[in-house]
Amino acid sequence: MKKIEAVIKPFKLSDVKDKLMGLGAHGMTVTEVKGLGRQKGHPELYRGAEYTIDFVPKTKLEVVVAEDQVEKMAEAIISAAHTGQMGDGKIFVTPVEETIRIRTKELGREAV
Amino acid sequence: MKKLFVLFSMIVLLATASFADAPPPAAPAGEAPASAAPSMAQEEPKPDPAGLATGDKKDAVDAAGNAFVVAEPTDKTAPDYAQKKKDFDDYQGQATKEPLAVKLADTVGHVRIATNVAWTLNTGYLVLFMQAGFALLTVGLVRKKNAAHLMMLNFAAYVFAFIAYYAVGFAFQFGAVAVNAAPTNLGGTPTLNHFLLGSGLWGFLGGKGFFLSGPAYDAGSHVFALFEVVFMETAGYIIVGAICERITFWSFLLCEIFIGAILYPTFGCWVWGGGWLSQLGNTMGLGHGYVDFAGSTVVHAVGGFAAMAISIVLGPRLGKFGPGGKVRAFPAHNLVYVVTGTFILLFGWMGFNPGSTLGATDLRIGVVAINTNLAAVSGSATALLFWYWKFGKPDITMACNGMLAGLVAITAPCAFVSPTSAFIIGILAGLVVCLGVLFNDHVTKIDDPCGAISVHGFGGLLGGICLGLFADGTYGAGWNGVGATTYLGQAGRGVTGLLYGDTKQFLVQLMGAAICAAWAFGATFIVFKAVNAVKPMRVSKEVELEGLDVPQFGLPGYPEDAPSPLGS
Numbered sequence: 001m002k003k004i005e006a007v008i009k010p011f012k013l014s015d016v017k018d019k020l021m022g023l024g025a026h027g028m029t030v031t032e033v034k035g036l037g038r039q040k041g042h043p044e045l046y047r048g049a050e051y052t053i054d055f056v057p058k059t060k061l062e063v064v065v066a067e068d069q070v071e072k073m074a075e076a077i078i079s080a081a082h083t084g085q086m087g088d089g090k091i092f093v094t095p096v097e098e099t100i101r102i103r104t105k106e107l108g109r110e111a112v
Numbered sequence: 113m114k115k116l117f118v119l120f121s122m123i124v125l126l127a128t129a130s131f132a133d134a135p136p137p138a139a140p141a142g143e144a145p146a147s148a149a150p151s152m153a154q155e156e157p158k159p160d161p162a163g164l165a166t167g168d169k170k171d172a173v174d175a176a177g178n179a180f181v182v183a184e185p186t187d188k189t190a191p192d193y194a195q196k197k198k199d200f201d202d203y204q205g206q207a208t209k210e211p212l213a214v215k216l217a218d219t220v221g222h223v224r225i226a227t228n229v230a231w232t233l234n235t236g237y238l239v240l241f242m243q244a245g246f247a248l249l250t251v252g253l254v255r256k257k258n259a260a261h262l263m264m265l266n267f268a269a270y271v272f273a274f275i276a277y278y279a280v281g282f283a284f285q286f287g288a289v290a291v292n293a294a295p296t297n298l299g300g301t302p303t304l305n306h307f308l309l310g311s312g313l314w315g316f317l318g319g320k321g322f323f324l325s326g327p328a329y330d331a332g333s334h335v336f337a338l339f340e341v342v343f344m345e346t347a348g349y350i351i352v353g354a355i356c357e358r359i360t361f362w363s364f365l366l367c368e369i370f371i372g373a374i375l376y377p378t379f380g381c382w383v384w385g386g387g388w389l390s391q392l393g394n395t396m397g398l399g400h401g402y403v404d405f406a407g408s409t410v411v412h413a414v415g416g417f418a419a420m421a422i423s424i425v426l427g428p429r430l431g432k433f434g435p436g437g438k439v440r441a442f443p444a445h446n447l448v449y450v451v452t453g454t455f456i457l458l459f460g461w462m463g464f465n466p467g468s469t470l471g472a473t474d475l476r477i478g479v480v481a482i483n484t485n486l487a488a489v490s491g492s493a494t495a496l497l498f499w500y501w502k503f504g505k506p507d508i509t510m511a512c513n514g515m516l517a518g519l520v521a522i523t524a525p526c527a528f529v530s531p532t533s534a535f536i537i538g539i540l541a542g543l544v545v546c547l548g549v550l551f552n553d554h555v556t557k558i559d560d561p562c563g564a565i566s567v568h569g570f571g572g573l574l575g576g577i578c579l580g581l582f583a584d585g586t587y588g589a590g591w592n593g594v595g596a597t598t599y600l601g602q603a604g605r606g607v608t609g610l611l612y613g614d615t616k617q618f619l620v621q622l623m624g625a626a627i628c629a630a631w632a633f634g635a636t637f638i639v640f641k642a643v644n645a646v647k648p649m650r651v652s653k654e655v656e657l658e659g660l661d662v663p664q665f666g667l668p669g670y671p672e673d674a675p676s677p678l679g680s
Contacts, residue, residue: 045503047510047563048550049441 001096001112002070003062007035008081008089010059019076020063026112028063039087058089064096064112157290157302163331166299167225169217175475180217228297228471229335235467236339238460239346243270245456246349250356251669252449253509253562255442257659258357259669265352268361269368273348276372277341279323284308285377285385286340287318292386292593297471298335303327313391318381339467340380343411346464347376350415353564354423358430358656361664363640363649367422370639376414379631383410389624393594399617400607401592402624403583405480406468408524408575409628416569417632420558425640426650428559430657439553442561447508454512458488461519465526476527476587483526484519487538491518494542502546510546513563517545520571521578528583528607537578544570573625580621583609 008016013030020028034055041054065073074091082088101111160166172180182203185196207214247266251259288307292315294300304327308319321328324337348371355364382389383404393401404410434440444450465484466477495514500506521541522534529537548566552558558565588606590596599605600613610618643649650656655663662668668675 045505045507046441046443047507047553048499048503049439049553051441051443 001064001099001109002067003064003094003096004070004073004077005092005094006061006063006077006081006089007033007058007091008061008077009083009087010057012081012083013059013061015080016061016077019080020073023072023076024069025063025065025073028061030062031060033058033060037087037090056087064099066109066112157305159303159327159330159333161329161331166330166332167222169214169221171221171225171296171299172217173224180220224473225297225299225332228473229332231472232298232335232339232467232470235463236342238463239339239342239467240460242342242457242460242464243345243349245453245460246352248449248453248456249512250353250453250562252446252453253353253444254357255659256445256669257661259445260661260665260667261659261669262352262356263669264361264665265356265359265364266349268365269349269352270345272365273345273368273372274341276369277344277377279373281344281372281374281377282324282328282337282340283319283321284317284374285344285380286336287320287322287385288315288381288387289318289336289385291315292391293384295332295336295470297469297474299332301330301333301336303330304333310388313388313395315381315385315387315391317378317387318385336470339470343407343464344372344376344380346407347371347411347415347418350412350564350568351419351422353562353567354419354558354560355426356561357660358426358650359422360649360651363643363647366643367418367640370636371415371418375418375632375635376411378635379414379628380410382627383624389627390592392620393592397616398620398623399580399614400588400594402620403528403579403588403591403607403617404524404576404624405527405579406465406523408520408522408572408579409625411572412520412523412568413572413576413625413628414632416565416567416572417629418636419560420565420569421633421636422640422649423558423560423565425637425644428557429561430653432559433557437554437557444509450509450512454515457516458485458519461488461523465523469527479531479587480526482531483529483534484522486531486534487518487522487526487541488515489518490535490538491515491521491542491545492538494518494539495546498543498546509563510549513545513549513567514542516567517541517571520568521575523572524575525579525582528579528587528609530582530584530586533578533582533584537575537582540578541571541574544574569629573629576621576625576628577618579607579609580618581609581611583607583614583617584612585614 006016010032017028035058036055039056041052041056043050043052063073070093074093077091098107099111100107170179170181182200184200185193187193190196243266247263250266251262254262287304289295290300290302290305291307292313294302304318304320306319307315307317309316320326321333324334328337348368351367351371355367381387383402384390388395389402391401392398429442431440432442461484462481466480469477469480492511492515495517496506496511499510518538518541521537521544525537526534545563545566548570549563552560552565560566583606585600585602585605585608589599589604591607595605597603600608608614608617640649651660651664
């Protein structure tokens with residue numbers, strides 16, 4: 001099993017979710033985050049004084065899938081979250097040692 | 113120090129309570145002082161707690177203010193004695209012939225007072241609601257880590273300034289109002305007739321009505337007291353906007369007690385309590401004396417300049433000014449609150465200004481209401497467009513400051529000017545607030561998180577001065593006892609500004625506004641410079657950086673930061 005972590009533009013969340021569910025994902029976890037990447041911050045003015053918005057709002061989506069699903073899930077995220085502009089986000093894939101469903105105590109693939 | 117302060121507060125509260133338990137003065141409701149014979153006029157007037165003797169035929173007046181009852185002339189040497197005596201005799205003859213008309217006039221007079229009481233109370237409630245608007249506005253403008261601090265300041269300001277005003281503030285301000293400035297629309301409050309300092313046309317401090325008891329335990333007086341206490345509260349909460357995010361709570365309570373008991377009532381007495389500034393027309397021939405209809409200076413500039421003094425004593429927030437004086441922004445954390453709060457304040461101002469007629473039977477309220485709104489929108493438009501032009505983006509918080517500055521500046525002149533003038537006054541106020549904010553940031557380096565000094569201090573002075581410029585003479589005949597029959601050679605002419613031919617009114621407005629700023633700034637600065645020398649009024653650096661909410665009040669401001677275990 002692998003965990004796919006995608007940091008995306010918040011307004012793309014709905015598209016990404018629809019694509020993943022369409023491909024058979026059983027669930028996902030979403031967090032509102034702020035981040036700083038190559039997009040960098042941008043200067044703004046408040047009451048005439050300058051300040052920088054360094055960390056811009058992003059959405060982090062986590063989904064755990066079977067290894068053979070990783071590629072098509074990642075491609076789905078890319079196609080749904082892509083705008084071509086700076087700040088589209090990143091995808092990280094990490095191995096997951098175990099998954100347990102609390103209600104039934106099922107393990108591994110059955111629990112995802 | 114903190115414990116001493118709490119102890120002191122409790123002693124004051126206890127003293128207050130025991131005073132309030134004293135038996136009320138005997139004032140049999142059936143014994144109407146209003147119907148007393150002329151020979152009894154020398155006797156001390158009695159308070160009327162039940163309101164059964166307030167409002168009779170003497171209060172029955174027509175739209176132009178002509179009374180139904182014609183008084184007997186007493187000065188036989190007066191040139192118009194013969195005419196007045198004839199009018200009196202005619203009235204007496206009519207009254208004997210038509211006793212029912214006299215009885216009906218008693219009812220008409222009572223209903224007039226009752227109408228004005230209803231108006232004054234309800235507009236007072238609108239002013240009270242401004243407290244909520246100000247709480248939202250100021251909390252939205254500061255950083256999230258100080259939200260509970262701001263809520264507590266706004267809340268405690270109302271409570272503690274109220275107690276101070278109840279104990280002594282009202283008496284200092286209005287204890288002699290019947291001498292020169294009786295609110296006739298509310299029945300006149302004849303029992304408040306003694307100056308503690310000064311006398312006659314040179315009164316400096318009122319001296320009756322402490323703890324709203326004794327001579328002030330009167331239905332009409334209490335209507336007045338309710339309306340006036342919420343005005344004082346406005347001056348009280350103004351300071352919050354400039355001194356927040358760094359002041360200790362105990363010293364803030366001292367500030368509020370000082371404003372409610374001494375600072376506000378003193379200048380208020382000079383202008384509204386029949387004090388010396390209001391009588392400069394009678395004593396020195398300066399127009400109608402110093403005039404401030406609803407409090408650009410009496411309320412707003414007093415609050416604004418007190419705020420400036422305390423802000424200087426405290427110093428700027430950590431990090432506000434970088435090396436070389438570079439101005440750093442601490443952006444507002446909730447613009448939704450800022451705009452909602454501003455509109456609540458605008459709504460409350462519909463009580464603040466029109467209510468200051470103290471009566472719905474004064475139909476000028478229509479003009480006052482529209483003028484107030486016009487200055488609000490022109491002030492807001494000016495500030496918004498100025499910022500848009502200067503910085504490339506309109507700033508919502510400055511647009512809100514502009515609306516409030518327009519409101520503050522129209523508060524003194526609202527009853528005396530035309531809608532065109534009101535619109536221009538709003539434009540001037542919008543410019544003043546923008547330049548004021550930039551001036552404090554870049555020149556004086558006084559840290560004013562919410563723009564309170566610019567909106568209320570500078571905007572308030574502008575209002576007092578604009579009255580002396582734009583008053584067009586259509587309203588206020590006989591104001592402050594000047595020109596009841598004719599003014600500037602014209603019957604019925606009221607308060608008149610420089611642009612309409614009264615230079616002296618302009619001069620007295622300049623003088624009064626300057627005295628207001630000097631008094632509010634000077635007295636506050638001296639008192640709190642001394643307090644700060646005894647014990648620093650500012651929180652520690654660590655507390656300021658963490659945010660004052662938890663260190664000072666034990667709780668963060670928002671539910672998502674609540675310290676209870678997650679999911680409970």
